[in-house]
Amino acid sequence: WRCRHGVNWGFQGMLYRTENIERIQKIWQPIVFDEEKPNCLYLDNALAAISDRVNFYAVPAAQSPGFLRELDWSGSERINMNHEAGGGNPWHTCATSGCNKTFNAGDKCQCNDNCFKFNDCCHDYEANCQHPGPSTFCFTLMQAGSYEQTLLQDQLSIGAGIFGCSAYSVFSNQGVTLYGPQNVQTSVIEGATAVGYSSAYDTALNTAVFVNVWNKLFTENRFADYDWTVKADADTVFIPGRLVEHLRPNTEGYPNGRTDAVYVLNCGLGLHGPIEVLSQKATMLFKDGGLVNCVAWNVSDWSITGEDDFMSKCWQRLGIERIIDFGVLDEAHCGGTVSPCMSGK
Known part of the structure; x- marks a missing residue:
């Protein structure tokens, strides 16, 4: 045959x-x-x-989330057909990949400032990049010389993770330069970053470390220029464009980041640390004596639980309201079915 x-x-x-x-x-x-x-x-x-x-x-190519993405290393008749028929690859959108300043050669449609000139904008470029919604200041903590440094270096090179936010900072125990389209110098925090683990929950006892991180963030005060502050772990698969779609004011009940003091409750079991989202007004309350008071009040037991437990109890004690949105996090520890980026979260 x-x-x-x-x-x-x-x-x-x-x-x-x-x-x-x-x-x-x-x-x-x-x-x-x-x-x-x-x-x-x-x-x-x-x-x-x-x-x-x-x-x-x-499963139609337009379904999102779908089952797979076909790689276009050597050309594909099907990819070209889908692109021509749909005005852009069904799996590649500005909401999921973020708005970029540079041309990405591997993408059939673009989310950069020149896409109108070359007639290759993704179908949602105007909605997400020209009307980008709330601004985000994102940060992470990196252990220098660890796998986290490698992960963040790779993310920076393609503008992924926190580097797709409106602005970002990387905090670390050492001064390190991450090389990319725009190099990033880490901001060094005080104190040790090595932590133990809870015998009760098998989670990192990292509250003291993140108190130092937040204090450094408050000292630099860069977050104040943006609508929302986002803390994401270095190994969190974080797609800023998707989060921004959640944060648009008056969409699905979301408040305004500048005028409402709220945080996002991302798990039915309580706030979980892979991603923490706080409005600008709430961050200002946290900065203006809130963190210091919560440490003095001993709102959580640092020998048993981690920073996410401390943060959620502190924010509630400060009167910061919560908005429940389990759609921003998919995590096994939260009962999620972790999959290769298929959850749509």
């Missing part, structure tokens, strides 16, 4: 019930390898041709 091309198309995204593979093959093989047809049939077309005998579900 011979076919000129195409019979492997679709295999990279097929999920089969193991016990049914042999039965399905017997049905579709004569359809795929039909020499009476000029190019034989592509596998997905062959499945469509036998849909009266085989039950299957085809």
Whole structure:
């Protein structure tokens, strides 16, 4: 049997019930390898041709989240067809990838300032980049010389993670330069950054470290120019564009970051630390005596729980209201089903 091309198309995204593979093959093989047809049939077309005998579900390329992304290393007729039909790759949007200042050669549609000139803007460029919504100041803590430094270096090189926010800072136990389109110098915090682990919860006992981080952030005061302050762990898969869509005022009940003192409760079990979101007004309250008072009040036991427990109890004690949004975090410790970026969060 011979076919000129195409019979492997679709295999990279097929999920089969193991016990049914042999039965399905017997049905579709004569359809795929039909020499009476000029190019034989592509596998997905062959499945469509036998849909009266085989039950299957085809995930459309426009579905988000979908099942896969097809890499375009050597060109793809399907990618080109999808791009032409949809005005942009279905999986690549400015909301998910962020608004960039530079051209990304691997993307079929762009989210940079020149995309109108070259007629290659993503379909949501205007909504997300020209009307970008609330501004975000994002920060993280990096242990110098650890895997966190490697992760952040990689993120910076492509403008991912916190480097897709309106502004950002990297705090560390040492002065380190991260190299990218715009180099980033870490801001050194006082005190040790090594921590133990809770015997009760097996989580990092890192409250003291993050008290130092917040104090440094308050001293620099860069956050004050932005609507929301976001703390993200270095190993959190963080997509700022998606978060901004949550934070738009009056959307899904969200308040205004400048006028309302709120934080985002991201888990039904309580605030969890991979990502913490605080309005600008709330951050100002936290800065203006709030953190100092919470330390004096002993709002949490630093020998048992971590910084997220301290923060949530402190913010509540300060009268900072919470907005419940479990859509900003997908985490196994919060009962989530962690998947390779398929949750849509």
